[in-house]
Amino acid sequence: xxxxxxxxxxxxxxxxxxxxxxxxxxxxxxxxxxxxxxxxxxxxxxxxxxxxxxxxxxxxxxxxxxxxxxxxxxxxxxxxxxxxxxxxxxxxxxxxxxxxxxxxxxxxxxxxxxxxxxxxxxxxxxxxxxxxxxxxxxxxxxxxxxxxxxxxxxxxxxxxxxxxxxxxxxxxxxxxxxxxxxxxxxxxxxxxxxxxxxxxxxxxxxxxxxxxxxxxxxxxxxxxxxxxxxxxxxxxxxxxxxxxxxxxxxxxxxxxxxxxxxxxxxxxxxxxxxxxxxxxxxxxxxxxxxxxxxxxxxxxxxxxxxxxxxxxxxxxxxxxxxxxxxxxxxxxxxxxxxxxxxxxxxxxxxxxxxxxxxxxxxxxxxxxxxxxxxxxxxxxxxxxxxxxxxxxxxxxxxxxxxxxxxxxxxxxxxxxxxxxxxxxxxxxxxxxxxxxxxxxxxxxxxx
Ligand code: NDP
Numbered sequence: 001x002x003x004x005x006x007x008x009x010x011x012x013x014x015x016x017x018x019x020x021x022x023x024x025x026x027x028x029x030x031x032x033x034x035x036x037x038x039x040x041x042x043x044x045x046x047x048x049x050x051x052x053x054x055x056x057x058x059x060x061x062x063x064x065x066x067x068x069x070x071x072x073x074x075x076x077x078x079x080x081x082x083x084x085x086x087x088x089x090x091x092x093x094x095x096x097x098x099x100x101x102x103x104x105x106x107x108x109x110x111x112x113x114x115x116x117x118x119x120x121x122x123x124x125x126x127x128x129x130x131x132x133x134x135x136x137x138x139x140x141x142x143x144x145x146x147x148x149x150x151x152x153x154x155x156x157x158x159x160x161x162x163x164x165x166x167x168x169x170x171x172x173x174x175x176x177x178x179x180x181x182x183x184x185x186x187x188x189x190x191x192x193x194x195x196x197x198x199x200x201x202x203x204x205x206x207x208x209x210x211x212x213x214x215x216x217x218x219x220x221x222x223x224x225x226x227x228x229x230x231x232x233x234x235x236x237x238x239x240x241x242x243x244x245x246x247x248x249x250x251x252x253x254x255x256x257x258x259x260x261x262x263x264x265x266x267x268x269x270x271x272x273x274x275x276x277x278x279x280x281x282x283x284x285x286x287x288x289x290x291x292x293x294x295x296x297x298x299x300x301x302x303x304x305x306x307x308x309x310x311x312x313x314x315x316x317x318x319x320x321x322x323x324x325x326x327x328x329x330x331x332x333x334x335x336x337x338x339x340x341x342x343x344x345x346x347x348x349x350x351x352x353x354x355x356x357x358x359x360x361x362x363x364x365x366x367x368x369x370x371x372x373x374x375x376x377x378x379x380x381x382x383x384x385x386x387x388x389x390x391x392x393x394x395x396x397x398x399x400x401x402x403x404x405x406x407x408x409x410x411x412x413x414x415x416x417x418x419x420x421x422x423x424x425x426x427x428x429x430x431x432x433x434x435x436x437x438x439x440x441x442x443x444x445x446x447x
Pocket of ligand 1: 163166167236240258259322323347373376
């Protein structure tokens with residue numbers, strides 16, 4: 001079966017899973033050459049085994065809201081591949097969650113985790129439960145009901161969940177608490193925990209900081225200085241906020257942010273005071289980005305229900321909200337406005353059409369699985385600290401994060417450099433991630 005037939009076959013078998021097919025198609029297209037070079041891979045049907053998850057656990061989550069009503073949501077864990085280490089990947093709570101989205105995320109996670117150089121397989125989980133508008137007690141009850149179903153399937157050497165969209169320190173804390181109660185063990189089964197009970201310093205910051213470190217590595221290949229550059233960011237959650245924080249520290253200008261209701265564009269760039277205000281609004285009060293816009297009509301423009309890309313003049317774009325949030329038209333608008341680099345904080349935020357535009361324009365373009373791998377890397381460091389029962393300093397963790405991002409960049413450059421010197425980061429990340437997992441799968445036989 002050639003690559004095209006393979007994708008067609010997947011499409012037939014999983015007809016309602018467009019995000020999953022999209023992610024597989026991108027990876028398979030870029031590793032086809034390497035795969036074909038080694039007939040041994042084909043002889044054990046490695047591609048199909050690598051693309052179809054090891055196992056999917058799905059369950060009903062019943063919980064009681066503050067009015068005493070019984071509510072039901074779906075819960076899932078996709079354990080994609082554990083050839084190089086225990087399953088590892090975040091939990092997403094968002095109304096849009098379905099199996100296609102979690103399968104794409106678990107698939108991507110497998111390659112990303114392989115790139116980090118740490119021993120972690122790939123997984124993802126979540127629920128169509130939305131924490132938005134829910135009280136703390138409702139969220140706690142939901143998290144407990146969710147883990148009540150999942151706890152038998154996870155463990156420090158089996159599967160280690162973390163946060164993702166809608167799941168931050170609060171939700172991880174509630175899930176960890178219930179897991180501890182059910183198992184009567186205090187282990188490092190979740191990452192992203194609070195600092196008082198096994199969390200790692202720099203874990204909240206890691207995805208955003210890591211993305212900026214990756215960007216610096218990319219810019220260095222062209223001798224470009226980040227200082228003074230205008231950077232458009234989408235989202236205003238964990239990843240977006242720590243990306244903005246690091247950019248401001250390094251002297252770049254943050255010219256946009258967003259949430260699912262709309263975007264703000266700040267032509268002169270966020271000041272540190274404005275950033276602090278947004279940080280407090282989003283993290284302490286769980287407020288909306290429109291509230292900031294209402295308070296600062298002179299400094300920024302609010303675009304209701306719109307993404308920032310067509311409204312912003314930026315040198316660099318760092319999409320950090322969700323999948324498929326930057327399409328071909330957005331990419332063309334960014335390029336027309338002089339964008340020279342895109343580094344993805346979110347998972348698969350650019351559509352295939354947008355990626356084609358960036359690569360055809362020969363700008364620096366880093367896919368999420370490379371650029372946002374800092375989060376799971378520090379999760380891996382949290383697991384290491386938990387098993388040693390030690391805590392490393394913030395400086396130590398940050399230095400390791402910096403080193404890992406440089407290493408990921410090097411792997412991308414090694415496998416992604418084209419004849420004209422252009423680094424195809426998509427090809428580089430997919431090939432490097434694939435080879436490590438493939439070698440481990442070959443060695444372990446058909447399991
Ligand atoms: P958060 O929940 O903290 O923030 C998500 C942000 O994106 C919010 O501003 C949210 O707006 C916005 N958003 C969510 N869904 C949509 C949507 N459908 N359309 C427009 N905006 C949306 O999540 P994170 O910051 O943790 O995650 C952001 C991205 O980064 C995701 O793709 C995630 O998979 C990826 N990622 C996260 C890692 C981590 O360590 N947290 C690690 C690696 C990748 P609103 O508040 O209105 O919902």
